Amino acid sequence: METILELRHVTKAFKDFALKDISFSLKKGFIMGFIGPNGAGKSTTIRCLMDLVHPDSGEVLLFGQKFTGDNKALKQKIGFVYDQDVFFQELTAEKNKQIIAPFYEQWDDTIFYRYINEFQVPLNKKMKTLSKGTKMKFALAVALSHHAELIIMDEPTSGLDPVFRRELLDVLFDVIQDENKAIFFSTHITTDLEKIADYITFLLDGKILFSKEREELSELFRIVKGPKSLSTTIKQADTIAYKETSLGFEAFMPADVTEKLAKKTAFHIERPNLEEIMYYLVKSKKRETAY
Numbered sequence: 653m654e655t656i657l658e659l660r661h662v663t664k665a666f667k668d669f670a671l672k673d674i675s676f677s678l679k680k681g682f683i684m685g686f687i688g689p690n691g692a693g694k695s696t697t698i699r700c701l702m703d704l705v706h707p708d709s710g711e712v713l714l715f716g717q718k719f720t721g722d723n724k725a726l727k728q729k730i731g732f733v734y735d736q737d738v739f740f741q742e743l744t745a746e747k748n749k750q751i752i753a754p755f756y757e758q759w760d761d762t763i764f765y766r767y768i769n770e771f772q773v774p775l776n777k778k779m780k781t782l783s784k785g786t787k788m789k790f791a792l793a794v795a796l797s798h799h800a801e802l803i804i805m806d807e808p809t810s811g812l813d814p815v816f817r818r819e820l821l822d823v824l825f826d827v828i829q830d831e832n833k834a835i836f837f838s839t840h841i842t843t844d845l846e847k848i849a850d851y852i853t854f855l856l857d858g859k860i861l862f863s864k865e866r867e868e869l870s871e872l873f874r875i876v877k878g879p880k881s882l883s884t885t886i887k888q889a890d891t892i893a894y895k896e897t898s899l900g901f902e903a904f905m906p907a908d909v910t911e912k913l914a915k916k917t918a919f920h921i922e923r924p925n926l927e928e929i930m931y932y933l934v935k936s937k938k939r940e941t942a943y
């Protein structure tokens with residue numbers, strides 16, 4: 653399968669923050685979720701992807717091409733949902749659409765109005781009067797209405813109620829049935845990713861800790877629980893994060909280390925979900941370690 657999006661050793665330094673050696677890629681036909689705590693650098697990475705922020709070094713390739721001075725043709729193929737208001741607030745949603753549509757050679761009104769009806773966006777109202785969630789729905793309808801091959805979204809599900817979030821995931825799932833497309837989006841809602849993401853990329857302090865298949869991730873880590881009497885054994889092992897609770901301890905560990913320990917002692921072992929993986933890696937003393 654063809655690579656549709658790739659970052660190679662991208663760095664970008666601001667006064668108090670830097671993206672450090674960011675490399676990952678996404679192939680056609682797949683959905684990648686981009687996660688990390690507040691301030692990890694997700695929006696900055698997405699801005700590098702869209703040529704809104706220029707990396708200090710490294711390369712961004714979309715559809716195998718680097719950005720040039722004129723990126724119009726490249727951007728035709730991308731449906732982009734921003735994390736902030738980009739529409740004309742004093743104009744109605746319909747008027748906004750009339751202004752945006754001509755920029756896209758493959759704009760498709762039939763698809764647009766289908767999504768607008770499905771998402772129940774009132775087109776006759778001024779943008780500034782729409783709720784945050786409704787604005788997001790409008791932005792999604794726009795991004796999905798010009799036959800984009802790559803959909804890039806910065807926290808598209810923030811501000812959406814759980815019912816619509818689920819509907820959106822269904823829409824994304826339908827979109828990805830076309831194997832020529834790919835979807836990349838950042839989110840804090842890890843359960844959404846557990847439903848639809850093929851790959852998860854995790855950013856912490858401007859560094860990639862992992863970019864892996866979701867299935868593969870569930871094989872990497874374990875949570876080990878036990879009474880205080882067993883804590884010495886665990887502390888001596890290669891834990892990623894460790895905490896004591898009122899009942900005993902909880903340790904977050906590489907799965908292979910856990911397997912060896914379990915042969916000697918009967919610990920309670922669990923597979924962490926994505927939220928737990930994120931929590932323990934952020935809490936870890938080894939925050940720099942990539943997996």
Ligand SMILES: Nc1ncnc2c1ncn2[C@@H]1O[C@H](COP(=O)(O)OP(=O)(O)OP(=O)(O)O)[C@@H](O)[C@H]1O
Binds near residue numbers: 666668696
């Ligand atoms: N233009 C800029 N100049 C200086 N610093 C910036 C600039 N843009 C972003 N930053 C800083 O980069 C850091 C990462 O911000 P970014 O918005 O990329 O994080 P994020 O992972 O998207 O966070 P969140 O989940 O809260 O949206 C922050 O500390 C932010 O203040």
